[in-house]
Amino acid sequence: MKSPITTFFPFVAHLSGMTGMETGRVLFIMVLVIVTIAVAVALNGRGIPMGPAAANATLTGNVSIGPFCPAEPCTLSRDQLVAAYATRPISIAKPGGSIIASFVADPETGYTVSLQPGTYTVVDIRHQGIGGSRDLPRTVTLRSGETVRLNISIDTGIR
Numbered sequence: 001m002k003s004p005i006t007t008f009f010p011f012v013a014h015l016s017g018m019t020g021m022e023t024g025r026v027l028f029i030m031v032l033v034i035v036t037i038a039v040a041v042a043l044n045g046r047g048i049p050m051g052p053a054a055a056n057a058t059l060t061g062n063v064s065i066g067p068f069c070p071a072e073p074c075t076l077s078r079d080q081l082v083a084a085y086a087t088r089p090i091s092i093a094k095p096g097g098s099i100i101a102s103f104v105a106d107p108e109t110g111y112t113v114s115l116q117p118g119t120y121t122v123v124d125i126r127h128q129g130i131g132g133s134r135d136l137p138r139t140v141t142l143r144s145g146e147t148v149r150l151n152i153s154i155d156t157g158i159r
Contacts, residue, residue, distance in 0.1 A: 029079055032086040036104055039089070057142035059122070060112040061150040063090070063105035067158050081107040088154055090136075093121045105152075117144045124154065131157030 065088060068074050076084070085107050092101040092113065100120075105111040123137045133154045140148050 025079070025083075029083050029086075032083055036086060036089070039102055056144050057115050057117045058112060058147040059092070059115060059120075059140060059142060059150060060110065060147060061152060062110035063088075063107075063152045063154065065107075065154045066156060068156065070158055078107075088124060090152065091123050093123060095119055095121070097121075110151075115142055117142050117146075122150060122152075124152070131155045 063085070065084060068076055068080075068084060086104050089102050089104050090111065091099045092115070093099050101113060101115070103111055103113060119139060119141045121137050121139050124133050131154065133152055135150070135152045135154075138150060140150060142148055
């Protein structure tokens with residue numbers, strides 16, 4: 001008979017067959033996903049217009065983060081890349097400094113954010129560890145119907 005936990009969370013049954021490191025990695029990624037969802041819900045709960053129906057200007061771009069290892073080449077799994085990007089959320093602020101949106105870029109597809117026309121500052125203020133981005137902070141002005149491309153390169157500081 002299945003336990004109630006494995007009925008609702010079938011992946012839990014697979015955790016028992018994993019090593020401690022594999023289990024830790026899965027749990028770490030789960031926590032990152034939960035935190036990201038919580039931040040998105042909290043931001044949207046403040047009445048921030050998000051999504052295409054609420055806006056008519058777009059900010060888009062690619063984000064590159066690296067290096068990930070002190071010696072290159074460095075091979076990371078897709079899950080490890082997603083986890084690394086999740087530790088570097090990008091925030092968008094109004095001119096007064098209040099954060100109105102935050103997102104985690106996808107390692108392969110980058111990001112696309114719909115906003116009301118206006119002037120914003122794109123910042124990387126919540127990163128963990130050393131390193132940073134010479135591309136941020138950056139002020140962008142979005143006009144109605146316009147798509148602005150901002151590619152961001154983040155140096156992890158790992159050498």
